[in-house]
Amino acid sequence: MIESFGDLHTLMSAPQWGMGGLLLVCFLSATLLPLSSEPVLVAYLALYPENFWLAIVLAGIGNTIGGAFNYWLGLKSLKVLEKSKRSPFMMERQRKIALKLQQSGPKLLLLSWIPMVGDPMCFVAGLLELPLKKCLTYMALGKFSRYLVLSTGFISIAPYLNDLLKI
Secondary structure, eight states: OOOSHHHHHHHTOSHHHHHHHHHHHHHHHHTTSOOOSHHHHHHHHHHOGGGHHHHHHHHHHHHHHHHHHHHHHHHHHHHHHHHHTOOOOOOHHHHHHHHHHHHHGGGGGGGTTSTTTHHHHHHHHHHTTOOHHHHHHHHHHHHHHHHHHHHHHHHHHHHHHHHHHTO
16 A cells, blocks of 8 residues: 555656556546546656656546547447347436437547546447547547646646645
8 A cells, every 4th residue: 555655656666667557547547447547647747747748648548548448348238239139228327328429429528538427428439339530539639638637737736735745
């Protein structure tokens, strides 16, 4: 267990290890697994603020690939359901997402970064067989924008946190 920022620094002792970890966590957090990438991004930026843009790009790429993985899972689920001749079972939230996605199309994936809604949204987009290129474009725009806003906010308050937390 990480008990202090010193332990975190040891864990991410080389920027390239931290970048690989950031990419992996951002990918996994965008899948249907219950993870959060924001603390890892903020911790990386606390240790390596000079890698600001690289961290945002890696986080955005990892998160977008995770969304694409959810899309692929939805697409494959559709193929399995078609072969089994069974109607798809979706939770109420997924049915609502499917209805909105059918009405709005891939543009709704700009919101794929929203916790607890975004990951199933990407899955349902695959289930509905929405156009992949458009889906990826809107997913990436939403996810990169979130990381840019989060990182800019953190960097702007980081000097005050250093004094407060004595990093």
